[in-house]
Amino acid sequence: NAGVTQTPKFQVLKTGQSMTLQCAQDMNHEYMSWYRQDPGMGLRLIHYSVGAGITDQGEVPNGYNVSRSTTEDFPLRLLSAAPSQTSVYFCASRGRGRETQYFGPGTRLLVL
């Protein structure tokens, strides 16, 4: 049981480039979320999903897209990277009726 996995661990992008951050969980959790963590800002919710085919916006959704075609995967897409998107990104999942949210190890993104 690998839990929540994220790839890549680290990525450098140039302004305007696009990329997809991958997130997968093997716990059959219905709920998955993406957060970004910036110094002194805590964790801010970007997008979340309550099940396959269902997604919704969080606190800071601009510049990011998500989709949820399977229960296991919840990729986060940056369409046109900006320096303001330099951050550490965490994916998390939670089972229905459960309160504990499990976080992945994070992806550190640097946009030049």
Added chain:
Amino acid sequence: QQQVKQSPQSLIVQKGGISIINCAYENTAFDYFPWYQQFPGKGPALLIAIRPDVSEKKEGRFTISFNKSAKQFSLHIMDSQPGDSATYFCAAGIYSGAGSYQLTFGKGTKLSVIP
């Protein structure tokens, strides 16, 4: 805007001492209050959580104290150890329908326990 205010930003405690981190919230609809612990280079992990129907919850050296009327809750780490050195986040959860909790996090407290 839902907010959770956490203090202090950083905390230095001697080994064996008590670490205390405080959080305050505004929205009385919050009904789940977890604390997460994060070590450098790792994702946050749930440490302990409380519901508003109890005033205190203890798990080992970690205790949450909850004051519903003041809309405040705090984490106490007794007999703090160097291995407790990490960043701690409080959060508040609100049921948003479809069986989903949305968590609002505090900005974090970096705890350093010195020998």
